[in-house]
Amino acid sequence: MIYDILQKKRNGAENSREELEELVGGFVRGNVPDYQMAAWLMAVYFRHLSGRERADLTEIMLQTGDIIDLSEIKGVKIDKHSTGGVGDKVTLIVGPMVASQDVVFAKLSGRGLGHTGGTIDKLESIPGLTTELSLERFKSIANEIGIALAGQTGNIVPADKKMYALRDVTATVDEISLIASSIMSKKLAITTDGIVLDVKVGSGAFMKTIGEAEELSEAMIDIGVRHGRKVAVVMSDMSQPLGKTVGNALEVREAVETLKGEGPSDLQELCICLAGKMLELAGTGNSETCLERARSSIESGKALEKFVEMVRSQGGDPEVVSAGKRKLPRASIMKEVLSQEAGYIASIDTEGVGFVAMMLGAGRRNKDDKVDPSAGIEIFKKVGNYVERREVLGVLHTNLEEVVEPAAGKLFSAYRISADKPTVPDMIRKIL
Numbered sequence: 529m530i531y532d533i534l535q536k537k538r539n540g541a542e543n544s545r546e547e548l549e550e551l552v553g554g555f556v557r558g559n560v561p562d563y564q565m566a567a568w569l570m571a572v573y574f575r576h577l578s579g580r581e582r583a584d585l586t587e588i589m590l591q592t593g594d595i596i597d598l599s600e601i602k603g604v605k606i607d608k609h610s611t612g613g614v615g616d617k618v619t620l621i622v623g624p625m626v627a628s629q630d631v632v633f634a635k636l637s638g639r640g641l642g643h644t645g646g647t648i649d650k651l652e653s654i655p656g657l658t659t660e661l662s663l664e665r666f667k668s669i670a671n672e673i674g675i676a677l678a679g680q681t682g683n684i685v686p687a688d689k690k691m692y693a694l695r696d697v698t699a700t701v702d703e704i705s706l707i708a709s710s711i712m713s714k715k716l717a718i719t720t721d722g723i724v725l726d727v728k729v730g731s732g733a734f735m736k737t738i739g740e741a742e743e744l745s746e747a748m749i750d751i752g753v754r755h756g757r758k759v760a761v762v763m764s765d766m767s768q769p770l771g772k773t774v775g776n777a778l779e780v781r782e783a784v785e786t787l788k789g790e791g792p793s794d795l796q797e798l799c800i801c802l803a804g805k806m807l808e809l810a811g812t813g814n815s816e817t818c819l820e821r822a823r824s825s826i827e828s829g830k831a832l833e834k835f836v837e838m839v840r841s842q843g844g845d846p847e848v849v850s851a852g853k854r855k856l857p858r859a860s861i862m863k864e865v866l867s868q869e870a871g872y873i874a875s876i877d878t879e880g881v882g883f884v885a886m887m888l889g890a891g892r893r894n895k896d897d898k899v900d901p902s903a904g905i906e907i908f909k910k911v912g913n914y915v916e917r918r919e920v921l922g923v924l925h926t927n928l929e930e931v932v933e934p935a936a937g938k939l940f941s942a943y944r945i946s947a948d949k950p951t952v953p954d955m956i957r958k959i960l
């Protein structure tokens with residue numbers, strides 16, 4: 529009986545696999561009502577799940593939908609996932625980096641929601657490029673050139689969609705076991721050889737502290753191991769936006785610059801670390817040699833060539849690489865935001881910056897909103913930089929005249945300026 533399953537969890541006992549099947553399966557089929565699932569989620573929030581329960585829940589969730597079998601694609605396939613942040617254009621860079629080193633990167637990505645962006649929105653700012661690929665086409669592009677990036681098709685983990693919607697309205701999103709099972713069910717539903725997780729830490733991330741990030745990372749590694757999948761984690765800083773741009777076309781431009789070896793140092797460091805880990809997980813060498821291969825994929829121009837191949841094969845205009853700005857959508861309004869005081873940038877409210885980008889049109893408040901590919905923010909000053917009074921902190925890009933002034937005020941308020949020079953957080957916080 530569902531009542532007994534809830535009572536057990538409420539009292540801190542473990543649910544058996546059969547009980548979890550009855551609960552989750554029944555919920556997806558519509559036999560278990562929202563109020564019972566909500567009660568169980570709240571019980572989990574306070575009582576948590578054991579390693580065995582998490583692994584069972586993950587498997588039960590992933591089995592409610594399609595399994596994407598990539599075994600027809602030749603070669604070692606490594607997936608990558610980020611727990612989400614602001615200015616995170618890493619997938620556009622590490623994908624071509626590893627594919628240029630003969631490791632296949634066939635990734636299904638999502639769209640942005642709220643203050644965080646999504647790879648699919650970024651890619652679609654490239655004129656002509658489509659991310660709506662049938663599974664057959666997706667596999668055939670990956671087989672031909674070693675990289676394909678598509679939107680999630682079909683019916684992957686419907687249990688997660690239904691459970692997440694309920695978590696969202698019952699204040700039960702931020703529980704480690706539930707986050708870990710949600711993320712890993714979607715990753716394990718795609719049959720790659722290994723997964724590198726970029727777990728973000730800081731004001732712009734789900735996990736605000738390194739302790740929480742470690743707990744989530746260990747939970748996800750444990751689920752992966754129990755399912756016989758290789759998993760590595762890089763915990764990276766999200767206490768300020770990543771790189772110097774937030775917004776779809778602006779981020780594509782920055783990704784291209786990074787692939788040319790001209791990217792901002794924080795973004796470059798993270799991409800080399802993640803691509804190195806992906807190559808290592810693929811069994812192409814030890815950590816040192818893989819980091820070296822990651823670096824040389826950029827220095828040799830091979831990663832950039834692979835990016836061009838990917839854009840072309842998905843119908844996009846490869847001139848975004850050579851003609852940059854001129855080929856990407858541009859906003860009609862660009863507004864400089866000036867600092868009203870002098871001092872060091874002590875911190876940036878990253879989530880706040882993400883919401884400013886959303887106001888400008890770069891993101892979605894609701895799932896069905898349209899994004900403006902040209903909208904976003906260029907960030908000129910980051911933590912540790914000195915700013916003079918009336919010097920530019922950033923530039924807003926938008927087509928919405930009415931939001932310019934409030935957005936400018938909000939961007940300035942996201943900055944905390946101090947007379948003391950702060951310590952700049954390390955980009956790579958920990959590797960597991």
Ligand code: URA
Pocket residue numbers: 611692701706707708710711734
């Ligand atoms: N991302 C997910 O996919 N699921 C969560 O629960 C939280 C973040």
